[in-house]
Amino acid sequence: MKLTRGEKWFSGFNYVLLSLTALAALYPFLYVLSASISSPEQVVRGNVLLFPKDVTFTAYRTVLAEKGIWLGYANTIFYTLFGTMVSLMLTILGAYSLSKKRLFGVTVINFIIAFTMWINMSGAAGMIPYYLNLRDLGLLNSRFGIIIAFAITTFNVFLLRTFFTTVPDSLEEAARVDGANDWSIMWRIYIPLSVPALITVGLFYAVGRWNAYFWSMVLLTDQSKIPLQVLLKKMIVEMNVNSMLDNGGPVDIAKETIIYATIIVAILPMVLVYPYIQRFFVQGMMVGSIKE
Amino acid sequence: MLRQIRRDYLLYLFLIPFLLWYALFIFKPMYGLQIAFKDFLLFRGIAESPWVGLEHFKVFLESPYFTRVLVNTLVLSLYSLLFAFPIPIVLALLMNEAKNIIFRRTVQTFTYLPHFISVVIVAGIATNFLAPNNGVINFIIDKLGGSKVYFLTVPEYFRSIFVLTFDIWKEAGFSSIVYFAALSGINPQLYEAAVIDGANKGRQMWHITLPGILPTIMILLIMKVGHIMDVSYEAIILLYQPVTYETADVISTYTYRAGLQEGHYDLATAVGLFNAVIAFILVIGANKLSKKFTNTGLW
Numbered sequence: 287m288k289l290t291r292g293e294k295w296f297s298g299f300n301y302v303l304l305s306l307t308a309l310a311a312l313y314p315f316l317y318v319l320s321a322s323i324s325s326p327e328q329v330v331r332g333n334v335l336l337f338p339k340d341v342t343f344t345a346y347r348t349v350l351a352e353k354g355i356w357l358g359y360a361n362t363i364f365y366t367l368f369g370t371m372v373s374l375m376l377t378i379l380g381a382y383s384l385s386k387k388r389l390f391g392v393t394v395i396n397f398i399i400a401f402t403m404w405i406n407m408s409g410a411a412g413m414i415p416y417y418l419n420l421r422d423l424g425l426l427n428s429r430f431g432i433i434i435a436f437a438i439t440t441f442n443v444f445l446l447r448t449f450f451t452t453v454p455d456s457l458e459e460a461a462r463v464d465g466a467n468d469w470s471i472m473w474r475i476y477i478p479l480s481v482p483a484l485i486t487v488g489l490f491y492a493v494g495r496w497n498a499y500f501w502s503m504v505l506l507t508d509q510s511k512i513p514l515q516v517l518l519k520k521m522i523v524e525m526n527v528n529s530m531l532d533n534g535g536p537v538d539i540a541k542e543t544i545i546y547a548t549i550i551v552a553i554l555p556m557v558l559v560y561p562y563i564q565r566f567f568v569q570g571m572m573v574g575s576i577k578e
Numbered sequence: 579m580l581r582q583i584r585r586d587y588l589l590y591l592f593l594i595p596f597l598l599w600y601a602l603f604i605f606k607p608m609y610g611l612q613i614a615f616k617d618f619l620l621f622r623g624i625a626e627s628p629w630v631g632l633e634h635f636k637v638f639l640e641s642p643y644f645t646r647v648l649v650n651t652l653v654l655s656l657y658s659l660l661f662a663f664p665i666p667i668v669l670a671l672l673m674n675e676a677k678n679i680i681f682r683r684t685v686q687t688f689t690y691l692p693h694f695i696s697v698v699i700v701a702g703i704a705t706n707f708l709a710p711n712n713g714v715i716n717f718i719i720d721k722l723g724g725s726k727v728y729f730l731t732v733p734e735y736f737r738s739i740f741v742l743t744f745d746i747w748k749e750a751g752f753s754s755i756v757y758f759a760a761l762s763g764i765n766p767q768l769y770e771a772a773v774i775d776g777a778n779k780g781r782q783m784w785h786i787t788l789p790g791i792l793p794t795i796m797i798l799l800i801m802k803v804g805h806i807m808d809v810s811y812e813a814i815i816l817l818y819q820p821v822t823y824e825t826a827d828v829i830s831t832y833t834y835r836a837g838l839q840e841g842h843y844d845l846a847t848a849v850g851l852f853n854a855v856i857a858f859i860l861v862i863g864a865n866k867l868s869k870k871f872t873n874t875g876l877w
Contacts, residue, residue: 290778292778292779293778293779296675296779297675300672300675300676301676301678301681303672304672304673304676304681304682304685305685307669307672307685307689308684308685308688308689310747311688311689311691311692311747311751312688312691314692314703314707314747315691317707317714318703321714329712330711330712332712332714332717332720332721334714335714335717335718375595376595376596376599377596379592379593379595379596380592380593380596380597382589382592383589383590383592383593383596384593386586386589388582388586389582389586389589389590390579390582390583390586395593395597398600399600402600402604404858404861405608405854405858406808407603407604407607407608408603409808409830410807410808410811410829410830410833410850410853410854411850411851411853411854411857412607412608412610412611412850412854413830413833413834413837413838413846413850414610414613414833414837414838414843414846414847414850415607415608415609415610415611415613415847416603416607416610417837417838418607418610418613418624418843419602419603419606419607419610422623423602434599434603435603437599437603438596438599438600438603467588468586468588468589468592469588472592493694496696497694497695497696497697497698498696499696499697499698499812500812504838515696515698515699516698518696518698518699518702519698519702519816521702522698522699522702522703522705522706523698523701523702523705523816525705525706525709542706542712545702545706546706549699549702549703552699553695553699556694556695557691560691560694561687564687564690567690567693567752568690568755571752571755571756571759572755572756572759
């Protein structure tokens with residue numbers, strides 16, 4: 287197929303435009319990285335715009351010496367790991383049963399669950415009753431509360447249910463002839479066949495947990511329990527670095543680079559795993575957009 | 579029926595923890611919504627607090643906050659609809675035309691990345707970039723000969739900053755996935771036939787590509803309209819300040835402040851409920867429109 291002159295122009299223009307878009311998406315990361323390894327004087331004078339100047343790793347030394355960061359990281363890993371496990375268990379159990387059309391009452395339950403997608407109780411509408419409920423249940427300032435209260439996302443239940451319905455019924459029937467019950471059919475047939483779907487849903491939960499801050503900020507009063515994101519809010523959004531650094535020293539001029547180094551330290555795990563998890567999100571988005 | 583239940587008893591057993599969760603964490607708080615109509619007293623609890631009817635709604639509707647937060651919610655959503663909604667569509671169209679797969683994958687990888695970064699970090703980057711003295715945006719303005727601006731304290735800039743940061747930079751790439759999938763689903767034979775008929779790129783775009791993704795655009799547009807009242811308070815509370823409340827304070831951030839920060843639980847619940855009722859009407863309306871124009875409803 288031969289391209290006309292206009293089409294060639296368009297194609298070239300398209301590549302330039304997309305390159306600029308990619309650069310715009312990436313620039314903030316590049317700047318933060320460059321600033322974090324530049325000397326504070328150069329950053330404050332505005333000499334760093336894209337490339338680092340007078341490379342130094344002092345800011346990282348300060349950040350990594352900070353116990354709060356490590357504690358925040360440990361808490362985040364704890365909430366992400368256990369939270370995702372609890373979420374997956376509850377979601378699998380629910381989605382499996384709800385995927386069985388033969389189950390008496392399943393239509394009603396599906397309808398009720400779908401209804402909750404429109405009334406987001408932990409969102410704006412129910413924020414206060416949600417908080418008071420957790421207070422009544424004794425789940426304020428509780429690690430267990432954070433894990434259980436935000437365990438299920440209805441969207442993920444439906445996503446997994448959709449995957450489960452694509453497993454051919456004949457497999458289940460054959461297993462039933464061999465005397466298998468629902469428990470072993472779920473474990474031996476459905477779960478092994480749905481590994482990509484389970485990874486997708488697990489990653490949805492895990493990334494959500496990793497990035498969550500609002501309810502941890504509201505519910506957790508003990509500094510020793512707060513996840514990284516809540517700490518980051520104080521350090522990089524409120525730019526209150528001093529309160530977090532107990533080792534004193536001349537932080538004023540170094541504050542800028544310390545903030546940027548903190549951002550890099552905080553996003554590094556996500557940026558490193560992102561290339562590997564990206565495709566699961568893309569697939570999840572597509573399935574989610576086709577169904578429901 | 580009993581035989582069915584006995585046959586499937588394990589499935590019901592699986593449902594118990596699942597439904598218990600919904601009962602405890604979704605439906606039990608729904609019961610608590612009644613404090614919107616009560617004079618809520620912490621020591622007496624939800625059930626024992628006296629009813630006050632629509633008092634809190636009256637207080638809210640008559641307060642100076644009402645117009646401000648309602649208008650701000652609608653205008654911020656409208657900004658997002660006008661400026662952020664079309665961008666993923668354009669992005670998907672452009673990516674669909676870039677036939678070099680390695681190039682396209684690279685662009686996709688870079689543009690999806692911000693979606694995976696938390697709102698706290700995104701807000702942190704924005705705050706530091708826009709800082710009056712040491713922010714990179716002001717360095718650039720300074721180099722170009724302009725004078726420095728403390729962007730986050732100027733009410734007029736808040737909506738643009740918010741939409742640009744959270745709706746466009748963070749999400750535009752990731753949102754393009756759905757459109758890109760719809761584009762890849764268009765039958766290539768349609769294009770081949772069009773080429774034989776002598777249609778150029780522009781005509782192909784107009785007669786094949788756009789009709790091919792129109793249903794997707796419509797569904798997402800209608801869902802977006804249905805969610806006009808759901809502005810992200812989690813992101814807003816990270817960027818707004820008392821000086822920018824006049825444009826930045828929306829219904830949900832007001833609920834957060836009045837309720838969780840100032841402890842006016844009953845009033846804040848009424849405000850949240852007010853938001854939910856409008857949102858509900860919008861969802862129903864949007865679904866009706868969707869069924870009328872695209873024959874596809876959300877339920």
